[in-house]
Amino acid sequence: MTDYMHAFDLYTPASLADAAKLLDEHGKDAWIVAGGKDSFDWFKDRHKQPKAVVDVSGLKELRGIRDGGDHVSIGAATTLTEIEESKLLRDNFPLLVQAAAKVASPQIRNSGTIGGNVSQDTRCTYYRDGFPCYRAGGNSCYANTPTAMNREHALFEAVRCVAVTPSDTAPALVALEAEMAISRGGKVRTVSAEKFFIGPDVDITRMTVLEAGDILTEIRLPKKWAGASSYFEKVADRETWDFALVSIAMAARTEGGMVKDVRVACGGVQCTPRRLTEVEDLMKGEKAGPELEKLARRVAARGAKALNFNHFKIPLMGNLAARAARSLA
């Protein structure tokens, strides 16, 4: 039954405080929706059937892009198109703009939000099709069997679940050292993007630190990386709609051709965006050029454990790292 979603109560709170109250009231029965581009598929498939749906897309507190002095803040309900078109972000953080522009399709970017993009669930087809796997609370993984189709799955840090992060903006946010502001019952805490995304070793049923009652309110980009050199590339089967097989996001500061500081992260290879720390260490203090490219290619996927059908991601990661390094030359 995919025509109609299950029956639910829809709430459109007028303020963040009201939203918090509703989430508190409904506890585990509540589900936050912003653009709904991830949520509605779950509802149509009936694999998730929350009783209370709280629409946060209209909350003023969650909208807009502002200069916050030492950082630029992006409201969680800001659409990806708004991010793509923001002059402030284009001028300062082209990396995030390029990543947002690669998400899904124009119509999805027009209503899909950055908050929804980073909080979306994995696209493992078995899980999405309703298989009772580990992530769904069951006791096996259908993607990691001898006959399973696991072309899209993980190379690193798989603990029972081999699903990967689907978000295109996530690696960019990790590279840019973004801080995520999370509100819960009126109190706000911040978590670094790197800690925001969690792997199956922490909790196999979630992709982020968000728990019932948490609202992601804004994403802060420290000016540390404003105006830095950047590189983003996403490899997917089709240019539109398809999720990254592997993506790479790099922010770098160079001085006289020398890499002073750099952060690189890959999407699509692990349950969370994967920092390429070995590539970073190798690049720091070096001159960009063919030699660096070669080394980056060699170490990028070090430690990868391929499944039956995803070996191709290993050279792909290497090539992307090499191209990122080349962009600095």
Added chain:
Amino acid sequence: MTENRHDEALGLEAFEFPPDPANDFEWVPATPEIAGELDQPPEADWRTAGTTRRAFLRGVVCSGVAVSASAYMFTVQSGEARAAVRGVERLISLNVNGKTRRVDVPPNETLAQTIRYRLGLTGTKIGCNRAECGACTVLADDTPIYSCSTLTHQARGARITTVEGVAAPDGTLHPVQQAFIDELGPQCGFCTPGQVMAAVGLLKKNPKPTVDEARRAMSGNLCRCGAYPHYLAGVMRAAGRA
């Protein structure tokens, strides 16, 4: 499901359909040249006089009398009819093609369903119903969105434009529609309403797009017939004219 509990609340009996070009269709008896030899004369009155399939479809959709159509639409609603106690009000005003309509919409209904099955505006198509094809593209405040993956209640405050609303009041086609005809855009035509809306949305925001900008703006609309170059040429032609 013999009598409809909805149409009164919806006020749809009083709703007047816009003139439908399909009503001008005249049935021409098949000739042996094109239909082969017919043993019996064709059943001339398979549709009642003056009722095209399209008008018929709209009729049942709005009266809800025909079991098939109403069952398709209302099967999963029985449980939810009791719900929504303190959630959103079901009876809402929706601004579609410049007219404000009062409609009774359950919280779990998508904009595509409301547009097609409650307002009878069947120009908007549902292809995949999961944000993967673009057939359902409509404009919300001039921005193209997938109506199959938007709750109607989320679109409450917006100005919705569907393919029925882009031509001039006197029937003159929108430059995009005319250009799609001139460039032989549609083949089967199923994706066309969505393509039209994506193109209209682009030209509202960017009246003189480059080919690459147009290609990108149209990239959220699939065409099974593969008429992409024709649609793209249509967008560029319309941009020159609009």
